[in-house]
Amino acid sequence: MSHRTAQLMWVVIALLLGVLVVAQFQTQHLTSKARVSASSADQSVILSSLVEANASLRTEVDTLRVQLSRFQGVGSSGRLEALVEELNRLKIVNGQVEVSGPGIEVRISGPLSALHAQDLVNELRNAGAEAVALNGERLVLWSAIAVDDEGWLMVDGVRVASPYVFEAIGDGETLDTALTRSGGLIAVLEHSYEGLQVEISYRGKLVLPVHRHPPEFHYISLGE
């Protein structure tokens, strides 16, 4: 073997080594990076909820713009109308008026814990429910569901008993799917309580009552 051939071989080996070191480093870099980011399944759920949320934010911007343009236009009747409309919208949200619209009724026969009842209301709201009632008690922002000393389910201090009837105004199909998807809340409930019966029915028109316990502000002072 001549001296020159030997030198060449050394160069080739050094080169190969270098390539391998780099490849090794890159592999480790990629795998560690993949570990820290959220799973792609989670990411796609986050993505779709963001897309939906932004669409609804844009609707809100449009609604507010229309209201503004009414005020900016001439004539006081438009302004009065805009005020009343906004007032009605807020009264619905706050449960201060009777409210009607399409939606679903979820009838649950059997035991139900306060936590599961809260979960169900949360799931309905997450699926876009605009108004919810449980056994004729309208549920609003400040509603609390708890169990009293004797084990009764209480909605804002009022006892409710099985069958528990949740009424929710909103898009029936979206509400239904949110509850009944595989691994969804209804599946969890049926797994948690033996013999629990759940019936979901679509309603063309639900009428939900006024919330009976409007709060009074004693401690809050308002900013602008």
Added chain:
Amino acid sequence: MGARLSDRHRTFSWLLVALVFGLLLSLQINSPPAPAPSADGRDRAGATIRRLEEEQEALKARIGELRQELAVYQQETAATTELLEELSAELNHQKALAGLVAAEGPGVVVTLDDSQRQAIPSGQDPSAYIVHEYDLRDVVNLLWMAGAEGISVNEERVVGTTSIYCVGSTVMVNDTRLSPPYIVRTIGDPNKLEDLMRNPSYLAEVKEKARHNGLTFKFHRATDVRLPAYQGSIALQYAQPGQ
């Protein structure tokens, strides 16, 4: 003699090189296959999430501006007649109830955070060491029961349409991603709020996880709790007032 030593030296070098080479080769083969395309996909999804969150941020700011601008007109209009004045007072009251107005007052601040323990004993459920969305729901529900007049979780005001849910280990409130620690601020009677928080009949699961798994769960009263205004949507598509 000199030539033989140099030969032996060379052989040794060759061996060393071969060894390192072999070592690296095997490391390379044993490395889990790099998930190059899906990592790319994740990066792209991550970038889209960030872009959407920026857009969300901008839309919320715009809604805040529009609501303020609108409030000015509403006040001006109200000043013109008595009927409108009444209407406007009612409107302001409903806005405050709905959480559309920033607020301050005395109350209680609750902090929840994942356990900082490094090692989870074998056979234990790791999910018992983190704060779940249902823990937050339980706290919020209890605060309402204690007569809370307003609640926020981190920077999100809790309103009638608020849902608190999770995606994987990410908690979302008002469709906004939150990360721990979760600070639940509430305005109301500090005595009543604290009493119910302490009551052993409530928040049993959270308290249990705090006691045994090192989850952070603490609360203190505060004289000046500040709640941000809700800046999200309250669009109604299906609900109509009255029958």
